[in-house]
Amino acid sequence: MxxxxxxxxxxxxxxxxxxxxxxxxxxxxxxxxxxxxxxxxxxxxxxxxxxxxxxxxxxxxxxxxxxxxxxxxxxxxxxxxxxxxxxxxxxxxxxxxxxxxxxxxxxxxxxxxxxxxxxxxxxxxxxxxxxxxxxxxxxxxxxxxxxxxxxxxxxxxxxxPASRNKCSDGSTSxxxxxxxxxxxxxxxxxxxxxxxxxxxxxxxxxxxxxxxxxxxxxxxxxxxxxxxxxxxxxxxxxxxxxxxxxxxxxxxxxxxxxxxxxxxxxxxxxxxxxxxxxxxxxxxxxxxxxxxxxxxxxxxxxxxxxxxxxxxxxxxxxxxxxxxxxxxxxxxxxxxxxxxxxxxxxxxxxxxxxxxxxxxxxxxKDYIENWSAFAPDFKEIEENEEYVEREDEFDLNTETDKVKGSDVNEDEDVDIETVEKDPAFSDSDMSEEELCYLPASPCRDVPEQEDRFLESSSKIGDSNNSGSPFSEEVVANGHMMSHASSPVEDDAVGTRIKRKRKPSEKVLELQAERVDKTSESSKSSRTKTKSLADESNGNGFYYKDLSDE
Structure with a gap:
């Protein structure tokens, strides 16, 4: 500061x-x-x-x-x-x-x-x-x-030899x-x-x-x-x-x-x-x-x-x-x-x-932003205003806008080794061996979160093996979220889990329609695969355009 x-x-x-x-x-x-x-x-x-x-x-x-x-x-x-x-x-x-x-x-x-x-x-x-x-x-x-x-x-x-006081009952405290x-x-x-x-x-x-x-x-x-x-x-x-x-x-x-x-x-x-x-x-x-x-x-x-x-x-x-x-x-x-x-x-x-x-x-401290401290000509406005530029605001004037040369001697050596004394400390010269920072070391997660993550991973493996569209689950920020559950299920902050809500009738109808479409698409794909197998000569498949079908 x-x-x-x-x-x-x-x-x-x-x-x-x-x-x-x-x-x-x-x-x-x-x-x-x-x-x-x-x-x-x-x-x-x-x-x-x-x-x-x-x-x-x-x-x-x-x-x-x-x-x-x-x-x-x-x-x-x-x-x-x-x-x-x-x-x-x-x-x-x-x-x-x-x-x-x-x-x-x-x-x-x-x-x-x-x-x-x-x-x-x-x-x-x-x-x-x-x-x-x-x-x-x-x-x-x-x-x-x-x-x-x-x-x-x-x-x-x-x-x-501690300081002793007599209590009301005569004992020593x-x-x-x-x-x-x-x-x-x-x-x-x-x-x-x-x-x-x-x-x-x-x-x-x-x-x-x-x-x-x-x-x-x-x-x-x-x-x-x-x-x-x-x-x-x-x-x-x-x-x-x-x-x-x-x-x-x-x-x-x-x-x-x-x-x-x-x-x-x-x-x-x-x-x-x-x-x-x-x-x-x-x-x-x-x-x-x-x-x-x-x-x-x-x-x-x-x-x-x-x-x-x-x-x-x-x-x-x-x-x-x-x-x-x-x-x-x-x-x-x-x-x-x-x-x-x-x-x-x-x-x-x-x-x-x-x-x-x-x-x-x-x-x-509750600091208040004061932009005029960085730009003295800065002016705050309550609402958006249309800016009207001056006629000569963006004109190139080589005579008045010349860049002044720096007063710093660029050939002078810069000392980057000497540490200046901090005025807040009267004995800064004794701080050569002082430890101010530590390298950050990784910290293990909370065991409860690790168990929850492992359980979620096992559920993912079971759903991939089953192949059922109802058992498919995804991991969101380290927590499980089911398709059949409410879309707002977990806030992904530690162990704080939001309340599950019962789906409405409209949501259930939409989910039933999605399941019907999924079953129809899978049935159509199996029909196309069977037609290709029937037309095969046993040594391999030949190309047939099925786009018209």
Whole structure:
């Protein structure tokens, strides 16, 4: 999408459903860094990758050891690897180009979220957020695991240092904890059930700062913008909050160390809160003050100018879009199905959402054709008009219509090897090994369609052998259509078959006349063949003109 020709008055955000994708039952989606490939985790444990430009399936990743629903999917920075978490407590690392699984690790709890380390081209470190366990950093090569703290007053003591809440019956419940890497993966930001944001060094797992959230509600989602400048949190109080990151992106660990040294006169929680005030500052809050709706899968747009969140209400497929100033600019209403996941395209004004039935909807701008942008003298007319040409309109005037010489130096060498940096990405120089496209691979048909086609082929063979005009059938778009049935029998779209209609009396009369004519013609042909056989001398047939007969 050429951003220079987008009308700023229309807004750079999606408006209508442009298309939908369907392959099995989709549970979660994720774009690669350039937005050229879209990966989706399915209910049967497989992962399908679409070429987003052609909307065709480019690759399907299937593990024979996993048949459970996929809970999350994440691309590596260069797009050559994908990590998938599943409901069978497994983490799987895949090589995208070859389609082979690199590593598989089974955890003690079901991982709801898994994110690869963003600072490596071929990462093996991943951040996992299990269902009832503290977030952990897992090295898939060495299988080393670092459990992260979820509370300042609580040290990680094994696989279950999760945030605990006392229920009314006295039992202990576990609350899933949200976590994410910073832009370059040096720090981990954890949102706990006490309404706090913990800034943790992923090398040693130590808490370096803490930011309390107003209201103290459970943090359900936490995510950074692509440039690392803003942090988004989604809390249980139905408020989306945006924090501005005050740390330098590449030197954040050193900056935090200097902050802690300057705050040596403070101890414990007060020191961490003071350091947290120098790390994050509240920028904006988003909520629906009327309906008080809970939010599902909130995120930033590719450029960070827009914030999007899906409604978590059942039977409602609504997407809310705000600008960064806090104004609600658009509410997208989809089908009467719940929304379970969504993602904003990294470069273009496109949002992709997943419904509860597993269909992927693509939301895009509703562009209005403006031909004057290509021809300034173009004029639209409401109805056809007779054109009257000018007297000298098509006269050849060699003096005024001379072709101006081009200012381009044709002898100058053209550089076709250097790749210009994309201004939308601040680190395009690190994308030499980046995987943007995949060769399309053929995909087998649905087994139901294959069985129907084989059954149709067998019927054709039987009808050819019988020779009866009533049993002759033809194949139309892979489905059988009988001459004796209604002419509108199948719509040739998947397994959707239209209702068969009973022929009227007029149609039956026409079919009877056609059968009589067919029988008469066959009887006449047999009579002519017999006359030729009678006139034969036994050694062969001689020519006789039967046109007069």
């Amino acid at each position: 050429n951003n220079s020709i987008i009308d700023p008055l229309q807004g750079d955000f999606p408006e209508v459903i442009e298309e939908y994708l369907e392959h099995g039952i989709t549970k979660c989606i994720a774009f690669n860094r350039r937005g050229t490939l879209l990966a989706a985790g399915c209910n049967d444990g497989s992962c399908v990758i679409w070429d987003f430009e052609t909307r065709g399936i480019a690759k399907e990743l299937r593990d024979n050891e996993c048949s459970s629903p996929i809970t999350s999917i994440c691309w590596s920075k260069c797009g050559n690897r994908i990590i998938v978490s599943a409901a069978d407590k497994s983490l799987s690392l895949w090589d995208v180009m070859s389609g082979k699984r690199i590593k598989r690790r089974v955890l003690q709890q079901t991982p709801l979220l898994a994110r690869l380390h963003p600072g490596s081209t071929k990462p093996s470190l991943c951040l996992a957020c299990p269902l009832s366990c503290a977030p952990m950093i897992v090295d898939l090569n060495t299988e080393n695991t670092i459990y992260l703290q979820v509370s300042v007053s609580e040290k990680p003591s094994g696989p279950n 576990f609350t899933p904890t949200a976590a994410c890497f910073s832009k370059y993966g040096n720090l981990v930001y954890v949102g706990n059930s006490k309404g706090e944001i913990l800034v943790i060094d992923n090398k040693d797992g130590e808490v370096r700062a803490m930011v309390p959230i107003s209201g103290g509600s459970v943090v359900k989602n936490i995510v950074f913008s692509r440039n690392g400048q803003y942090l988004l949190t989604n809390s249980n109080d139905r408020v989306i909050r945006i924090y501005e990151n005050l740390l330098p992106p590449k030197d954040e660990v050193r900056a935090l160390a200097e902050l802690n040294e300057n705050l040596s006169d403070l101890n414990g929680v007060e020191k961490l809160k003071a350091a947290g005030s120098k790390c994050l500052t509240l920028f904006r809050e988003f909520q629906d003050a009327i309906t008080k709706v809970h939010w599902k899968a909130p995120c930033f747009s590719g450029d960070g100018e827009w914030v999007v969140g899906g409604s978590a209400s059942k039977g409602e497929h609504k997407i809310y879009i705000w600008d960064r100033a806090g104004h609600l600019v658009k509410i997208l209403e989809g089908p009467k199905e719940a929304l379970i996941d969504l993602a904003w395209h990294p470069v273009r004004p496109i949002v992709v959402s997943v419904s509860l039935s597993g269909i992927v909807y693509i939301w895009a």
